[in-house]
Amino acid sequence: MSDEPEHHRQDNRSPALHFEMVRRKPAALLTGIVTDICGYRETRPGHFRIVEYASLTVPLVISFAEPFAIGLGHSPGDNDRHASFAAGLYAGAVMIESFGGACCVQVNFTPLGARQFFGLPMSELRDRMVGLDDALGFAGIALREKLGETTDWNARFDIAEGFITSRLAEANALSPEISWAYRTVIMSGGRTRISALAGEIGWSRKHLAAKFTDAIGIGPKTLSRIVRFNRALSLSKRQDEDWAGIAADCGYADQAHLVREFRQLAGETPTGLAAMI
Structure with missing residues (x-):
């Protein structure tokens, strides 16, 4: 060791x-x-x-x-x-x-x-x-x-x-704009509006999405979805699976929206996933 x-x-x-x-x-x-x-x-x-x-x-x-x-x-x-x-x-x-x-x-x-x-x-x-x-x-x-x-x-x-x-040591430096936008999405729990990110940097949404995809493989919208999903999953372990409350806390439109996202990102419903972990 x-x-x-x-x-x-x-x-x-x-x-x-x-x-x-x-x-x-x-x-x-x-x-x-x-x-x-x-x-x-x-x-x-x-x-x-x-x-x-x-x-x-x-x-x-x-x-x-x-x-x-x-x-x-x-x-x-x-x-x-x-x-x-x-x-x-x-x-x-x-x-x-x-x-x-x-x-x-x-x-x-x-x-x-x-x-x-x-x-x-x-x-x-x-x-x-x-x-x-x-x-x-x-x-x-x-x-x-x-x-x-x-x-x-x-x-x-x-x-x-x-x-x-x-x-x-031989790598090129990352774009400071992309680094800032990525960390902003993470720190916001995936709730930052993409248009606000682009506006703050001075880029169009299309240009931001292209640069994001080059840098991390997915666009800022998909990044936000994954961040929200993982935050909701984490909260479910502390809030007795109050899915309606978790949906509101994580910025989902409603509980049905949360369920759809869980099915797409985990292949399970929220309750089904919670029972497995």
């Missing part, structure tokens, strides 16, 4: 679990770029399934063993196997299956951090998984080989952080 104060690891190990997970918060200089780095290894055979809901995490997965089966908005099939890949934002539910032999490092980027790290329009990653060689070229393949040479999670995390830091 690292002794540096800005590094923290969290181990989830139990005989009842089918996996080992080790998690580290990134170094301070990666604040706002990377939210966390995880090591995951399955420890017994089986067929395992999880569902992830619309989020603002852009993952880079580097695999050392069996691939995952991943379906965007549907149960994955035989053609949905992915080993090492980067995945952009997706405004819906993601079904992930594994079969007892998965082992990987996962780096979770913020949307703005991903744009700097990958150095390409994030619209190229939106709604899809892109292979490691396509996302990072030969450097990505070399990174995977280096990570695979050790089985120690802490050493792997050090290697991953070093690679990210080195790549960011």
Whole structure:
């Protein structure tokens, strides 16, 4: 375990679990770029399934063993196997299956951090998984080989952080207008009007949407929807599922509007989702 104060690891190990997970918060200089780095290894055979809901995490997965089966908005099939890949934002539910032999490092980027790290329009990653060689070229393949040479999670995390830091040193700066608009949407809980954002910057709504899509893969309207959804989901854990009140707190037109958004972004009704988490 690292002794540096800005590094923290969290181990989830139990005989009842089918996996080992080790998690580290990134170094301070990666604040706002990377939210966390995880090591995951399955420890017994089986067929395992999880569902992830619309989020603002852009993952880079580097695999050392069996691939995952991943379906965007549907149960994955035989053609949905992915080993090492980067995945952009997706405004819906993601079904992930594994079969007892998965082992990987996962780096979770913020949307703005991903744009700097990958150095390409994030619209190229939106709604899809892109292979490691396509996302990072030969450097990505070399990174995977280096990570695979050790089985120690802490050493792997050090290697991953070093690679990210080195790549960011050569990255272009983000547009200050897009950075400001993104953070404004986040801080408002997704309730800021898009026309107000564009007006404050001095851009048209169309220009703002185009720049947003390049930077994070989705437009400001979709970003606001995902932010509102996640805030509503968080509030449901503290307000005894008062969905009408939650809808009002989060800026939905009414409870029916909230239900429609949950169906689209999570594939479940609010009550159905609350019962599962």
